[in-house]
Amino acid sequence: MTAQNVIHVQGLEKSYKQLQVLRGVDFDVARGSIFALLGSNGAGKTTVVKILSTLLKADAGTASVNGLDVATHPANVRESISLTGQFAAVDEILSGRENLVLVARLRHLKDPGKIADDLLERFSLTDAGARKVSTYSGGMRRRLDIAMSLIGNPPVIFLDEPTTGLDPQARIEVWQAVKELAGRGTTVLLTTQYLDEAEQLADRIAILHEGRIIVNGTLTELKQLLPPAKVEYVEKQPTLEDVFLTLVGANGKNSHDRNAGTDA
Incomplete structure (x- = not known):
């Protein structure tokens, strides 16, 4: 692991009886960056996070956080990380x-x-x-x-599918919070199954499929894997997100409510 990489994962394997969840996972996460681990349900994203946060032991391979091996120095690793799971752990x-x-x-x-x-x-x-x-x-x-x-x-935070179950406006609120984290120097490893979330947030994106990383790069690098786009002149229609945010407004009140009572 180089000095600028806070997370280093190499050859990570994990099985549950006959089910092989991780089949040799490799990736690095640079300090102060947002790294998105993208994959469908069951791809092994949460298993990777559990291993990195010392909640689960790998069957093979190595993983380190902040220069500390998660298997041999779990207590030290836990002191330098924070984990936010798929459901908010707050006292109502x-x-x-x-x-x-x-x-x-x-x-x-x-x-x-x-x-x-x-x-x-x-x-x-x-x-x-x-x-x-x-x-x-x-x-x-x-x-x-x-x-x-x-x-x-904590210098490193793991966000395991942080916007699962949230409405569009709430998702955008969380995106802004995550961007601010990295802006202040926190290293963020984000797992998600939402393509737009990875596109909006991540400095680098790794796609986990059937227990393996099949591609790892910046958004620009990933787009270069496909043929270049054709230039066509089309009428630009507003997206559903544009419509939703215009109607409800940034603070959750629609434009009609905001303007109510202005007519004398």
Whole structure:
């Protein structure tokens, strides 16, 4: 592993009885980048994340995070990572701020209140900080979940299908939060089955299929695998996403609601 690569995976194999899930997986993730592991359900994405986060042992191959072997130094690896699973691990009875304070206290950090307030502001949740999480939208819960995973400033974060089950607007909110993570220097390994998600977020994309990485590169490099596009003049129609966001607005209120009451 070179100094600029934070995650190094080589020859990773994992089987469950007769089912061979990983068949020799290799990839590297550069520091401060977003790396997308793209694949359909059952491709082995979550298995890779579980091995890298020390929740599962590989049958063969090696994997290291922050220069630490996940098999021989699991405790040290866990100190330098954070894992956000497919479902938000938040306490709905508590408020958003109370969730953050609780995690900061569990990690024995100084001034947990300030840590919570800073993260609420960073993830645009300050106005909702005092509300119970049970009142949050799906996007707000996921943003809070990611904020909780950043307590202690881990240099590496694993996001396992972070937008599963979210509506289009909530997905965009999470995308913005993930981009900000990398912008602040956090290394992000993202698993997803959504092509547009990988296209929007990732610096590099690896496609995992039947337990193997079949391609690994930047979006530009992957597009070069296909014949060049033909130049045609067509009428540009708005996408469904354009229509949805125009109607509901960035803050969830449609243009009619925003303009209501302006006529004297």
